[in-house]
Amino acid sequence: MCDNVGAAYDLAGDPGAAVRVLEHGAAVAHPSALACLRRLLGVLALTGDVAAREAAADRAAASGDPETVSIGVWSLGDLARDRGDLAGAADAYRRAIGTAAADSVPYLTCELGHVLRRLGDDDAAYRAMESVLGSGHPGQVLIAGTALGGWLAEDGRLAGAAEAFGAAAAAGAGHPDPADEDHGNHQAALDGLAAVAGRADGAGDHAVAVRALHLAAAGGVPGDAVRIATEYGAEAAGRGDLDAARAYYKGAAAFPPDGAPSALVDLADLLAAHGAAGEARALLEPLAASADGRVRLAATTRLLPLLKAAGEDDLALRLAAQAAGEPPSPNPPRSPSPPRSPSPPRSPSPPRSPSPPRSPSPPRSLSSSRSPRPNSKPPGRRPPRSRPPSPARRAARRAAAVCRAAAAC
Incomplete structure (x- = not known):
């Protein structure tokens, strides 16, 4: 009962009343009091009363109930982190993971990964976040993938950064609405992919750039990914680097979900x-x-x-x-009107002489909320002929x- 009353006060914006009700209920010697204690820890985290929170966390950690123990130790880890005891926080998070419910493990592992990164244990931090990427929890995959991608990019490991950002972008592809709480993380993952593509292109690692853009297409922005790839391809051709141009145009043609065959036409040009x-x-x-x-x-x-x-x-x-x-049949139907006359092909410009090495350009943008361009208006039909021509x-x-x-x- 006190758990529900405390939650009601908390939702009503009166954390003081919530704490009083929950502390009274948590003091009762009954198993149901553990629910009040767990709720109390959550409210105390918002009030900033460190002493009361630590006392409640110690009680929860000593309760013997696995769920309550996990939340108590988790709170002790947060308190240790906040006062700068990163080693103590890492130890607490590891202990909490050992007793936590399955749906809490990705959250705890993300906290552990961040603390390990701050401790300088990069490999352990990478492993922690990589384990979250396979958790099937989209919100935490977004957080872990974006964090891991940023770390790997900082460390110059662009291929790994692309994969981490790509996992996050795929997890957030269903959140295109800017009002969605996960939209910001999804956009951060797409921004990361654009930055990786730009750095890889500038470094001449075109395979990584194409892979980053492929993952961006899979993450919900295929139009932007194709556009950027073809821009990089055209720039490479302008420098006389046909191998790079081939990589970009052929990559764009295979981007999910349906590819862009027009990129191959441009490459042929x-x-x-x-x-x-x-x-x-x-x-x-x-x-x-x-x-x-x-x-x-x-x-x-x-x-x-x-x-x-x-x-x-x-x-x-x-x-x-x-x-x-014209269909191959010797007796085609007489009713369809002729199609529009095609526009003349673009005159290919002569290849430019190779330019000196360039500085990496700012990354192109990938927007998860951009509206698709409307289709061009279909051409009007010609007036019917009085006498249709022969086939x-x-x-x-x-x-x-x-x-x-x-x-x-």
């Missing part, structure tokens, strides 16, 4: 501009058969000039017809339109 026509063609040919009409059209308009240059005019014409939407003429016109756009026919 870069490769063709740098004289790697065969590699560009190998990227574009599968995309020219994509089920996504926009990807298929973009890939085909870039593939047609390569086929023309190789003397494969017949294949270019067939692909142009396919990209225009053969329609196919020829579509093929010619695509060929003209690609300057290949």
Whole structure:
């Protein structure tokens, strides 16, 4: 009974009354008094009455009840930490973990990890936080992963930092609302991934940068991750580093949840501009058969000039017809209207000469609350013709339109 009354006073904003009720109930020689003692420890932590809190914690630690013992020792650990006795705090947290309920262990382990880091026992601190990452407790995974990622990044261990931040970002991906209490930690994890990607890119460790951005995509911001990866890829190509450009564009194309095939189209543009026509063609040919009409059209308009240059005019014409939407059947339906004419492909710029080593740029931002861009408005339909063209003429016109756009026919 006193537990409920004390909780009511606490919720009403009267901790003094809550302490009086709970102290009276905790003094009763009855097993139910332990619930009042446990509640009392929580309220005393808010009042700042260190002496009363320590006395209650000692009683709880000596109670013999595992749950109450754990909370008492936990409180003793907090008190030791607050007065600067970090070794005593670490010892108390370890003892509390030994008797704590399973759902309390991740909280205690996070406290232990922080104290161990302050003691300079980095490996033990890392192990403590890593154990929390596998706990299945999203809130504590967010806290542990963000803390561990920050420590590893400070220590120059960028690959490990990316994995820790990534675990936190994945745990917080369901909290995009800024009003959610876990949103801040989720955003901190995403900021950590952006910082790791920026540092890794500046250091030339492109594999780690791509991995950090992959984890950001999995953590809820795929659009931002693709954007940053392609920016880094374009910058690498501008420096003449095609290997790095390949890593970024191919990485972006495979980011979760659905990948970004358009990144491969952009990569093919870069490769063709740098004289790697065969590699560009190998990227574009599968995309020219994509089920996504926009990807298929973009890939085909870039593939047609390569086929023309190789003397494969017949294949270019067939692909142009396919990209225009003409089905392979000899008797296609007559009702669909023609698609929009594609925009001409971008003229590839010549490769720039390599620039001197650069200073790492500030990390790009990854926002967990950014609203997606609206889809572009679909084109209006053309007025119906009085006499639809024949299937053969329609196919020829579509093929010619695509060929003209690609300057290949």
